[in-house]
Amino acid sequence: MPANLLFIDALLIAACAWLAVGLAGLLAPRNTRFISKTLFPFGAVVGLAVGVVALCSLGNTPETAVLVIGLPDLPFHLRLDNLTAIFALLLGFVSVGISIYAAGYFRKGEGTAPGLLCLEYHVFLASMLLVLLADDAYAFMVAWESMALSSFLLVTTDHRHAEIRRAGYLYLLIAHIGAIATLLSFGVMTANSGDYTFAGMRAQELSPFWASVAFLLALLGFGAKAGLLPVHVWLPEAHPAAPSPVSAMMSGVMLKTAIYGLLRVSFDLVGTPLWWWGVVVLAIGLATAIFGVLYAAVQSDMKRLLAYSSIENIGLIAVGIGLTLIFHAYRMEALAALAMTAVFYHCLAHSGFKSLLFLCTGSVLHATKERSLGKLGGLIHRMPWVAWLALAGVIASAGLPPLSGFISEWLLLQAFLFSPGLPHPWLNMIVPVAAALVALVAAMAGFAMVKFYGIIFLGQMREENLKDAHDAGVWERVGLVWLGLVTVLLGVLPSMVILRLDTATRQLLGTGLADRLQAQGWWMLAPISPERASYEPMVFLAVIAASVLVGRWLVHRLYHGRTRRSPAWDCGYHFQGPRAQDTAEGFSQPIRRIFEFMFRMDRHFPTARDEKPYYSVKVEDHFWYWLYLPVARLAEAISALIVRLQGGRIAVYLLYSFLTLIVLLVVARP
Amino acid sequence: MNTIPLSAQLINLFASVILLLAFAMLAQRRVLQLVNLFALQGATLSVSTLVVAFTTSQHHLYYSAGLTLILKAILLPWILHRLVRRLHVKSDVESLINVPTTMMFGIVLVIIAFNVALPISQLSSTITRGTLGIALATVMLAFLMMITRTKAIPQVVGFLAMENGLFLAATSATYGMPMVVELGIALDVLVGAIILGVFFFQIREQFDSLDIRHMERLKDS
Numbered sequence: 077m078p079a080n081l082l083f084i085d086a087l088l089i090a091a092c093a094w095l096a097v098g099l100a101g102l103l104a105p106r107n108t109r110f111i112s113k114t115l116f117p118f119g120a121v122v123g124l125a126v127g128v129v130a131l132c133s134l135g136n137t138p139e140t141a142v143l144v145i146g147l148p149d150l151p152f153h154l155r156l157d158n159l160t161a162i163f164a165l166l167l168g169f170v171s172v173g174i175s176i177y178a179a180g181y182f183r184k185g186e187g188t189a190p191g192l193l194c195l196e197y198h199v200f201l202a203s204m205l206l207v208l209l210a211d212d213a214y215a216f217m218v219a220w221e222s223m224a225l226s227s228f229l230l231v232t233t234d235h236r237h238a239e240i241r242r243a244g245y246l247y248l249l250i251a252h253i254g255a256i257a258t259l260l261s262f263g264v265m266t267a268n269s270g271d272y273t274f275a276g277m278r279a280q281e282l283s284p285f286w287a288s289v290a291f292l293l294a295l296l297g298f299g300a301k302a303g304l305l306p307v308h309v310w311l312p313e314a315h316p317a318a319p320s321p322v323s324a325m326m327s328g329v330m331l332k333t334a335i336y337g338l339l340r341v342s343f344d345l346v347g348t349p350l351w352w353w354g355v356v357v358l359a360i361g362l363a364t365a366i367f368g369v370l371y372a373a374v375q376s377d378m379k380r381l382l383a384y385s386s387i388e389n390i391g392l393i394a395v396g397i398g399l400t401l402i403f404h405a406y407r408m409e410a411l412a413a414l415a416m417t418a419v420f421y422h423c424l425a426h427s428g429f430k431s432l433l434f435l436c437t438g439s440v441l442h443a444t445k446e447r448s449l450g451k452l453g454g455l456i457h458r459m460p461w462v463a464w465l466a467l468a469g470v471i472a473s474a475g476l477p478p479l480s481g482f483i484s485e486w487l488l489l490q491a492f493l494f495s496p497g498l499p500h501p502w503l504n505m506i507v508p509v510a511a512a513l514v515a516l517v518a519a520m521a522g523f524a525m526v527k528f529y530g531i532i533f534l535g536q537m538r539e540e541n542l543k544d545a546h547d548a549g550v551w552e553r554v555g556l557v558w559l560g561l562v563t564v565l566l567g568v569l570p571s572m573v574i575l576r577l578d579t580a581t582r583q584l585l586g587t588g589l590a591d592r593l594q595a596q597g598w599w600m601l602a603p604i605s606p607e608r609a610s611y612e613p614m615v616f617l618a619v620i621a622a623s624v625l626v627g628r629w630l631v632h633r634l635y636h637g638r639t640r641r642s643p644a645w646d647c648g649y650h651f652q653g654p655r656a657q658d659t660a661e662g663f664s665q666p667i668r669r670i671f672e673f674m675f676r677m678d679r680h681f682p683t684a685r686d687e688k689p690y691y692s693v694k695v696e697d698h699f700w701y702w703l704y705l706p707v708a709r710l711a712e713a714i715s716a717l718i719v720r721l722q723g724g725r726i727a728v729y730l731l732y733s734f735l736t737l738i739v740l741l742v743v744a745r746p
Numbered sequence: 747m748n749t750i751p752l753s754a755q756l757i758n759l760f761a762s763v764i765l766l767l768a769f770a771m772l773a774q775r776r777v778l779q780l781v782n783l784f785a786l787q788g789a790t791l792s793v794s795t796l797v798v799a800f801t802t803s804q805h806h807l808y809y810s811a812g813l814t815l816i817l818k819a820i821l822l823p824w825i826l827h828r829l830v831r832r833l834h835v836k837s838d839v840e841s842l843i844n845v846p847t848t849m850m851f852g853i854v855l856v857i858i859a860f861n862v863a864l865p866i867s868q869l870s871s872t873i874t875r876g877t878l879g880i881a882l883a884t885v886m887l888a889f890l891m892m893i894t895r896t897k898a899i900p901q902v903v904g905f906l907a908m909e910n911g912l913f914l915a916a917t918s919a920t921y922g923m924p925m926v927v928e929l930g931i932a933l934d935v936l937v938g939a940i941i942l943g944v945f946f947f948q949i950r951e952q953f954d955s956l957d958i959r960h961m962e963r964l965k966d967s
Contacts, residue, residue, distance in 0.1 A: 726901070727842060727893050727894070730889070730892050730893045731893050733889075734886075734889050734890070734893060737886075737889070738886075741858075741862045741882075742858070745862060745865060
């Protein structure tokens with residue numbers, strides 16, 4: 077074996093190992109102990125290997141492999157280049173945390189047998205790795221569909237509930253629409269050459285029209301998987317329906333495979349991008365981000381809130397891709413590299429913190445059996461591990477320094493600030509508006525995260541039974557700590573991470589940020605020049621740590637022993653129980669009022685004469701009524717026309733065949 | 747004048763008898779007579795195949811002829827007779843379209859069939875190629891019978907008669923299908939007839955009648 081094929085072989089062995097772990101689950105499908113304490117940790121070790129191999133392979137020349145399996149004339153082609161390696165490393169490292177957590181999470185008697193769950197989970201992991209490695213359309217689609225199917229089965233783990241089956245159906249439906257669009261896009265890119273390898277697609281020179289068709293189809297196809305507007309509706313249904321490790325895997329990793337696909341097509345396969353593609357992606361991304369963050373802010377189910385937050389983050393990533401496309405089309409490669417680095421960074425950061433948060437909701441769910449924010453509260457006292465680790469995730473998700481989310485959003489805004497150099501007056505006017513909206517999204521994300529964290533973990537317990545809540549077990553803690561570490565390291569060592577990411581940027585755009593960063597040293601991040609903007613994460617960390625410690629010391633020093641506990645003046649309200657706290661609905665009421673036109677609300681207000689007064693609000697998605705229901709009605713109307721053919725009379729059915737026979741005989745006469 | 751060999755004349759004669767019987771079945775109103783006509787058609791088909799086998803000395807066609815005789819002239823009519831008696835089907839065959847109109851349609855179909863079969867039979871090199879149009883016409887007439895009859899048993903007879911037509915077409919175009927295929931089809935027809943016989947009882951139990959118009963209720967709504 078040639079030595080330079082080592083990395084791709086190692087990744088293939090890892091994929092096979094995942095499949096083997098999954099199949100091993102079938103040996104004893106009901107033995108929860110064997111599966112959770114042996115197989116899932118083994119899957120985590122494989123994940124770690126994938127991450128390390130991918131990290132080591134960064135910067136190497138692309139490696140290829142041709143498998144013996146596949147169709148007779150169409151074997152699977154695989155390729156490992158820097159873009160693949162970045163996403164494989166994301167998959168590997170994030171799956172370590174999730175697999176370890178899953179070892180402690182899956183219990184007896186929950187939906188599907190644990191052995192099947194183990195199989196589905198590891199097939200899901202292996203197919204995601206193969207999606208990243210695929211180097212021809214056929215292998216890609218096979219892996220892509222295995223990924224969709226295995227994740228569908230995972231989503232419907234608890235298939236006894238009708239709403240979960242419905243969520244799974246919706247997911248599968250939109251996944252298939254997306255897969256068809258992706259397949260068509262590949263078909264356009266082969267340009268009738270019959271060569272379905274990616275190398276063949278790179279070699280094709282498409283006319284601008286056909287290139288645009290291929291790009292837009294890919295945008296629809298991968299957008300459906302990523303959750304871009306308007307094909308996002310499956311995401312807030314499927315994520316809450318799935319078990320928490322699965323939600324974490326889907327939100328953290330699977331959505332990124334769609335981003336990978338979009339990057340692969342638009343920067344690698346389709347040829348030189350046109351500037352308006354960037355504008356389209358930018359606009360869709362912005363709309364998605366604003367939509368996602370507003371809906372996240374008004375949710376009162378913790379997993380739905382996170383699902384909408386994922387939509388928002390995918391929107392931000394799409395904004396970055398759009399900006400990269402615009403800069404790249406105008407040959408402003410340095411700025412394109414900056415925006416693309418922001419895209420990669422946000423992919424990594426989002427995988428880390430969103431998986432962390434989904435796993436935290438899993439622990440809360442197990443401890444309290446409750447998903448509704450209105451029945452939680454004060455859990456920091458009972459679940460300190462989960463609460464403090466969730467805090468790390470929340471800070472990163474809100475885009476606050478010194479954690480990972482800040483870096484990527486800061487890089488993205490930096491890229492926006494340099495856009496006045498664009499040689500297009502109209503774009504120059506639009507782009508600052510977009511930057512302002514991105515800033516709005518970041519702020520609103522902060523709001524949503526304060527709501528998420530404050531209502532679940534802070535304040536007083538809203539229900540009696542929360543007093544029995546227990547903290548996460550050892551396995552779960554290890555998984556959470558791993559993801560927390562990822563989040564912190566991504567926030568504290570941005571320069572080192574960007575130096576690694578730079579290999580992929582360089583591969584796609586021909587230039588990167590590495591030279592400037594190396595000149596500055598590892599502690600400082602100044603993507604364009606230190607005079608314009610720079611960020612020193614260590615300084616931030618030190619200042620934050622110092623102020624917290626000094627504040628704590630001062631409080632203890634000045635007030636120690638002199639704290640007096642007494643009933644507060646109750647303003648005449650005698651009963652101030654936990655119910656008097658701000659609720660999830662109440663907290664987000666201003667957002668609901670200000671952005672009322674964005675929501676479709678169904679509210680019920682109590683009146684003075686109600687025997688049992690209650691307030692309820694149900695927020696629904698306009699897109700469901702604007703886009704999906706009309707399509708569904710159209711389909712029903714067409715089927716109603718077709719169903720007339722089925723009259724129920726055998727004579728008529730026979731007549732159909734008879735007429736077909738005669739017509740065919742007459743038409744096909746030689 | 748160009749004389750046609752005796753064997754070819756015989757084959758053409760039998761083929762036209764089969765077509766005539768197909769018309770007779772289309773016009774027949776009584777169930778038992780219909781079954782008898784079907785048996786007669788099967789016997790004619792068997793004799794016709796025998797002549798072809800003798801003329802062309804294709805040995806497997808002897809087996810085909812024997813199989814046809816046993817199956818279509820004896821076994822299936824016997825099963826159908828028993829069914830008719832067991833089910834006490836007394837009433838006449840009801841037709842959706844009246845018989846003279848059906849006959850008109852049948853004539854039109856024969857013209858179409860001959861027209862369509864002409865180019866195909868020119869490609870064929872067998873001595874029986876002239877009968878291809880007749881075979882196709884038989885298939886179509888049987889199909890027409892299935893469409894126009896409202897009771898289940900005539901429909902099954904139509905189905906079986908269609909198979910007769912197909913067999914004739916196979917013999918006339920290529921001296922018959924391979925033996926394995928023929929055996930398979932024969933078995934299919936037999937099994938089909940038995941299953942349909944079972945179904946008759948089920949249908950009657952369900953609807954107290956063999957009138958398939960009752961089955962309109964079965965569709966999805």
